[in-house]
Amino acid sequence: MKFISLKKNLSLHLLYLILSMIFVSNVNAKNIVSIDASEQSTDVTQSSHAQLEKLIPQLQVKNFKKKIASVKQLADIKNPQNITILEALLDSRLYYQKADKSVVIIQKKDNQYEIFSPLDNSKIGLVEKKTIKKITTNNKLRKTIRTLLAQKKVSHTDLIIRQAALKEILTSSDASLLPVLQQAKTNESDDSQKELLTLAIALIEVDSKDRSTRLSAIKILGNSVFPRAKGKLEQVLMTNEQGSFIEQDKDIIKASQKALKRIDSKLSLFSNLETLFFGLSLGSVLLLAAIGLSITFGVMGVINMAHGELIMLGAYTTYLVQQAMPNDIGLSLIVAIPAAFIVSGLFGIAIERGVIRHLYGRPLETLLATFGISLLLQQMVRTLISAQNVPVITPSWLSGSLVFNPAFAITYNRIYIFFFALMVFASLMLILKKTSLGLQVRAVAQNRSMATAMGIKTQWVDSLTFGLGSGVAGVAGVALSQLTNVGPNLGQAYIIDSFMVVVFGGVENLWGTLVAAMTLGITNKFLEPWAGAVMSKIIVLIFLIIFIQKRPNGLFPQKGRSSGGH
Amino acid sequence: MVTKSLRKLALAAVVTASTITSAGMAWAADTIKVGVLHSLSGTMAISETTLKDTVLMMVEEQNKKGGLLGKQLEAVVVDPASNWPLFAEKTRELIEKEKVDVIFGCWTSVSRKSVLPVIEELNGLLFYPVQYEGEESSKNVFYTGAAPNQQAIPAVDYLMNDLEVKRWILAGTDYVYPRTTNKILEAYLIAKGVKKEDIMINYTPFGHSDWQSIVSDIKKFGSQGKKTAVVSTINGDANVPFYKELGNQNISSEDIPVVAFSVGEEELSGIDTKPLVGHLAAWNYFMSVEDPGNEAFINKWQAFIKSDQRVTNDPMEATYIGFEMWAKAVEKAKSVDTDAVEQAMIGVEVPNLTGGMAVMNKNHHLSKPVLIGEIQEDGQIETVWSTEGTVAGDAWSNFLPGSKDLISDWTAPTKCGNYNTKTKKCLAK
Amino acid sequence: MIINHFFPQFMHKDTGGKLLLSLLALITIIVVTFNFLVAESSAWHMPTYMVTLLGKYLCLALLAIALDLVWGYCGILSLGHAAFFALGGYAMGMYLMRQIGDRGVYGNPELPDFMVFLNWSELPWYWYGFESFAFTALMILLVPGLLAYVFGWMTFRSRVTGVYLSIMTQALTYALMLAFFRNEMGLGGNNGLTDFKDILGFSLQSDGTRIVIFSLSALALAMGYIASRFIVESKLGKTVVAIRDAELRTRFIGYKVENFKLWIFVFSAMLAGVAGALYVPQVGIINPGEFSPLNSIELAIWVAIGGRGTLFGAVIGALLVNYAKTYFTGALPEFWLFALGTLFIVSTLYLPKGIVGLFERFQNKTSENKLEEKTA
Structure with a gap:
């Protein structure tokens, strides 16, 4: 069952992905009337209309506690229009006109606003932004509205709306909902929905007066990994100051413990x-951060301290591409990948031809000169763009998470980046192993003078290799722009880690880089829960220092020629 | 040969030394010099560059009004480059070499701590415009940002009373401001009857970017049925990945609201705000507050910086208030002498940009209103709660055992930054 | 020549070194005269900020000598020398913190301020002993020395060299930085140690103390230089140079290469520690930022710009870059990173032997000219 819903979730998500890429600009369009007609079968009586008229102006009060009270009263009125009003309030579309303080629902149209009557959705007119003011909501108010709306929708005909409503109820159900939920359960046809309803009811029935109801509720909770189930059971097992259970019934305690x-x-x-x-x-x-370095450092033996800045340039390219196409955020990210590759690659080639070329055979000097370059690039970005961080927008298909069950969900952006990293890795492998450029790169790396003798233009290969490594750094920047800040200091955060990964994996070995990156990542995360974020990083660093003493050429040393000495 | 070149060198050294010395001489002052000590490069440049521009704008503004005491103001800008020892060095340079009459500067606590001994030794004047951890009151420093009781405690009150939060996560970057603030908040919450197991405290390093595990822990801690909130003292750069991770792990602001003390309009303008919408921020100023003074300030700023995209924020208001107060105090004292201005400062009132008056108290901290707002999609913060009147900044927290008996009072006869009310003694010697 | 009487035997041929030491003596005399003896009201008075600034430069120059010793003569590019410097600084900082006594803002006689407001109840064990200056002085040498010994023992024995070694030293200083940033370390976290009052009973804010510390820095720099010169001129030094140029051959001849490297490395670390210890009372703060890997890279650049493998070149580089930094951060605050970055690139590209190399080239030319004149 769970597997099916997972599959559904995935395919739905793929659909979103494609749709969002085509119709990104249309996503924001919303319908004013979001409740379908079947809901409106209840009689709209005169009295409920009058109640509406009386309550609506009260939504304008500043005090949120009073506002919440009004909202609750509004929800009790037997008039379907109340749902429209509550939803408008939730979506920040409920305004009032400054002139006569009348409450209206708005819809943005170009630079103006269409306003509608909250009583019957009839159009009132078109107004300027200045003449109206938003009715503010706060956290608590929105939560209240969501819960109220969820109660109304838990028996809705549309399964998707029902699911959303139940999800909302499960975060905060109180005992008064029991009849609603039981009613919904008897009418429910969908199995997974029914299971959730059972859970929701059990969460309430744990506190019931009847012993057997409680026991069966506890059993139901025991089968769920829903976090509140655990919380509820812990509540049952609460102890007083002397350490003995507050609960008197031994069977209940036993069942709960089990x-x-x-x-x-x-x-x-x-x-x-x-x-x-x-x-x-x-x-x-x-x-991603290290793989470009494993080419420039690993294959060419160049220590490029500006590697982090090449990543940063990639991230800034993403920003600039997004600025150029503000209506297609999803697409812009795809466009940014080759763009960043080219930008960082060109910068890389320029650095190679301008500076590094003159320093071959002097790796330590290269380190110092490229450090100078990294300072220049940082300050260049600060001067040309801004010292401030720049906003890079995350497209909707990269937000949210893939929910396996209430206790286990993984986020989409991380999944994408994981596969993206593997793809970058595979493409690089292909380039190095299957193309003539790759062959030449490897030849130059292994024996420069012999390669020259064979007619390979080593200088040209050097430039292209460095460009390739730098371009990959740029591509990494695109991915990182989705995870962290895009600012002048972005590169600094990754440079040391990147060097560690490359050294740990063994220079001149892309596979080593892959294994090293994953090993370090996983070690770090398993250490983090008990050592804390900082200590785990320190432990990993110390481990690395000791490891390199034992195996100076990393996990996968290049066979034959020594790569450590110079 | 050697002796000859030695003689030459000695001569050169004497000449250089004497030019350096004469460069350090005091010039007859025909302007009033305003030192600006904000990092223009390095990690803090992101935040501090704006404040440098704010001071320059205020100086320009004041000069248009005819300067002070009949003299023009002259801004002296230096770059301490986010390097803490350099802050001390530049302060010394500003006071001894440039002979500035006042310094506006510093952002991080450590930069202020680095400057403190120098500014006290040379009897200078520093205006510090950023919210900080308190536990300090120097004769030579005026603190125009918020103390913990002007930001953290009202925010917790709001969460507790209005949002009925029962379980607390205090998350911060591992440095002195979050450490102290969280110590204060923990003591405050326990005093309010919150149990220890309902408080989770977490520290992360600067610029932390991998929030997966911590957000997952927050989710587990917060989804046990009791209303939970995060009180965040996470510093600047680490915030974006933090909020992104919250959004991606499907934690909405209604499930677990986050109230932040370091996220303002400036920070919001540099990020994709979607994952932050609905979360809270506590400050003494929001750009969105409707007030004629604020509107004028925003217009002035955007004209000065030549961009109508630039936002204003709380530290800018604090800089503005500090500058206006200093100008008033100089007029009042009819001098730029540190001691005269210091005494004149106390009691000076300047309109807040959010309405009402800011007052400089005896402890060199301000009385200001506290606002709590929700972050909007456009990067603005909309007020959802504010204190009735102003709150006086507390130099020494009442919730820390080490400082609960201390007060600061720079008026006669006490004239002490850390006066112990129990032993009736001034601890400073 | 008469001037040689003032210098030890092994320095007689070291023109640069003799110039440097003479200049150092001269500057010290000038500073003492113009700051301390000339009245403050006089136009000739040297402001105190110049004294601490110069003192800071001298400490950094000593640090540069320490690095040049291992890099220029031994071929070990340590990108973690800032760590030894910072450790020496922290040791001194801890002593200075203990000297504050009950003059902290909370008036606690035992605990430093940052421990009081973090509710620490007692002094951690590693703070014991730092109330004594003798113990502190020992620690200033011992802590960096021991770390260098352990690290070097492991690294040199397993023959990690070149770039790998540089990256490992960088990892070391990075790990230390992260550790010192932690407030649980009990060393002030990000804020570090500051607000020092006095040293050996003398107020740090008095001009007299400043002059003494400045003179001590000059003395330390001179001693450091002479000791380093002694080492590189001795048999040990010659062996070390041999290791730099052909490690395998030296090993085959029968030298225990790792031991030579190790002792030079340890000595260099101690030198760096002393530099750090003198630096702290003059700048008034020590915090984990000093461990930053960037600092170590910058340090390497001072040495490279001055001319590595010459010792006095390192001093010139350190003084020049730091003076440029002071000047540019004041004169061109928004563009100084451009200037600094360009300086680094240009000097590595066009001055492979640094400024000293430039002088040598010039000198060679003039001597060639002289030769030509004579033959003509």
Whole structure:
């Protein structure tokens, strides 16, 4: 069952992905009347209309506590129009006109606003922004509205609306909902929905007066990994100051303990899975950051301290591409990949031809000169663009997470980046192993003078190799722009980690880089829960220092020729 | 040969030394010099560059009005480059070499701590415009940003009373401001009857970018049925990935609201705001507040910086208030002498940009209103709650055992930054 | 020549070194005269900020000598020398913190301020002993020395060299930086140690103390230079140079290469520690930022610009870059990074032997000219 819903979720998501790329600009269009006609079968009586008229102006009060009270009253009125009003309030579309303080629902139209009557959705007119003012909401108010709306929709005919409503109820159900939920359960046809309703009812019935109802509710909770189920059971097992249970019934205590144990064993499995995924995801970020370096450093022996800045340039390219096509955020990200490759690649070639070329055979000097370049690039971005961070927008298909069950979900952006990193890795492998450029690169790396003797233009190969490594750094920047800040200092955060990954993996070995990145990522994440974020990083660094003493050429040393000495 | 070149060198050294010395001489002052000590490069440039521009704008403004005491103001800008020892060095340079009469500067606590001994030794005057951890009151420093009781405690009150939060996550970057603020908040929450197991405290390093595990922990901690909120003292750069991760792990602002003390309009203008919408921020100023003074300030700023996209924020208001107060105090004292201005400062009133008056108290901290707002999609923060009147900044927190008996009062006869009310002694010697 | 009487035997041929030491003596005399003896009201008075600034430069120059010793003569490009510097600085900082006594803002006689407001109840064990200056002085040498010994022992024995070694040292200083940033370390976290009052009973804010610390820095720099010169001129130094130029051959001849490297490395780390210890009372703060890998890279650049493998070149580089930094951050605050970056690139590209190399080239030319004149 769960597998099916997962599949559904995935395919739905793919659909979104494609749709969003085609119709991104249309996503924002919303319908004023979002409740379908079948809902409006109840009689609209005169009295409910009058109640509406009386309550609506009260939504304008400043005090949120009073506003919440009005909203609750509004929800009780037997008039379907109340849902329209509440939804408008939730979506920040409920305004009032400054002139006569009349409440209206608005719809943005070009630079103006169409206003509608909250009583019957009839159009009133077209006004300027200045003449109206938003009715503000706060966190608590929105939560209240959501819960109220969910109660009304838990028996809705549309399954998707029902699911959303139930999800909302599950986050905060109180005992008064019991009849509504039981009613909904008897009418429910969908199996997974029915299961959730059972859980929602069990969450309430744990506190019921009847002993057998409680026991069966506890059993139901024990089968769920829903976080509130655990919370509820822990509440049952609360102890007083002397350490004895507040609950008197021994059977209830026993059952709860058993149920809790069941939940915990499941949860620990999921939490390990989750940590593993976190580690892989961190590893893929490290891989992206380091892979360009493993070419420039690993294959060419050039220590490029400006590598981080090439990543930063890639991230800035993403920003500029987005600025150029503000209506197609999803597409802009795809366009940014080759763009960033080219920008960083060209910068790389320029650095190689301008500076590094003159320093071959002097790796330590290269380090110092490229450090100078990194300072220049940072300050260039600060001067040309801004010292401030720039906003890079995340397209909707990169937000949210893939939910396996309430205890285990992984985020889409991380999944994408994981596969993206692997793709970049595979393409680089292909270039190095299957193309003539790759052959020449490897030849030059292994024996420069012999390669020259064979007629390879080593200088040209050097430029292209460096350009390739830099371009890949730029591509990494596109991915990182989705995870972190895009600012002049972006590169600095990754440079040391990148060097560690390359050295750990073994220079001149892309596979080593892959394994090293993943190992470091996973180790870091498994250490983090008990050592903390900083300590785990320190432990990993110390481990690396010691490891390199044992195996100075990394995990996968190049066979034959020594690559450490110069 | 050697002796000859030695003689030459000695001569050169004497000449250089004497030119350096004469460069350090005081010139007859025909302008009033305003030192600007904000990082223009390095990690803090992101935040501090704006404040440098704000001071330059205020100086220009004041000169248009005819300067002060009949003299024009002259801004002296230096770049301490986000390097803490350099802050101390530049302060010394500003005071001893440039002979500035006042310094506007610093952002991080460590930069202020670095400057403090120098400014006290040379008896200079520093206006510090950023919210900070308190636990300090120097005769030579005026703190125009918020103390913890002007930001953190009202925010927690709001969460507790209006949002009925029962479980608390105090998340911060590992440095002194979050550490102290969280110590204060923890003591405050426990005093309010919150149990220890309902408080989770977490620290992360600067610029932390991988929030997966921590957000996952927050989610687990917060979805046990009790209303949970995050009180975030996470510093600048680490915020974006944090909020992104919250959004991606499907934690909405209605499930677990986050109230932040370091996220303002300036920070919001540099990020994709979608994942932050509905989360909270606590400050003494929001750009969105409707007030004629604020509108004028925003227009002035955008004209000065030549961009109608640039936003204003709380530290800018604090800089504005500090500058206006200093100008008033100079007029009042009819001098730019540190001691005279210092005494004249106390009690000076300047209109807040959000309405009402800011007052400089005896402890060199301001009385200001506290606003709590929700972050909007356009990067603005919309007020959802504000204090009735102003709140006086507390130099020493009442919730820390080490400082609960301390007060600061720079008026006669106490004239002490850390006066112990129990032992009736001034701890400073 | 008469001037040689003032210098030890091994320095007689070291023209640069003799110039440097003479200049150092001269500057010290000038500073003492114009800051301390000339009245403050006089136009000839040297402002105190110049003294601390110069003192800071001298400490950094000593640090540069320490790096040049291992890099220029031993071929070990340590990108973690800032760590030894910072450790020496922290040791001194801890002593200075203990000297504050009950003059902290909370008036706690035992605990530093940052421990009081973080509710620490007692002093952590590693703070014991730092109330004594003798113990501190020992630690200033011992802590960086020990770290260098452990790290070097592992690294040189397993023959990690070149770029790998540089990256490992960078990892070391980075790990230390992260560790010192933690407030749990009990060393002030990000804020570090600051607000020092006095040293050995003398107020740090008095001009007299400043002059003494400045003179001590000059003395330390001179001693450091002489000691380093002694080492590189001795048999040990010759062996080390041999290792730099042909490590394998030296090893085959029968030298225990790792031991030579190790002792030079340890000595260099101690030198860096002393530099750090003198630096802290003059700048008034020590914080984890000093461990930053960027600092170590910058340090390498000072040495490269001055001319590595010459010792006095390192001093010139350190003084020049730091003076440029001071000047540019004041004169061109928004563009100084451009200037600095360009300086680094240009000097590595066109001055492979640094400024000293430039002089040598010039000198060679003039001597060639002289030769031509004579033959003509």
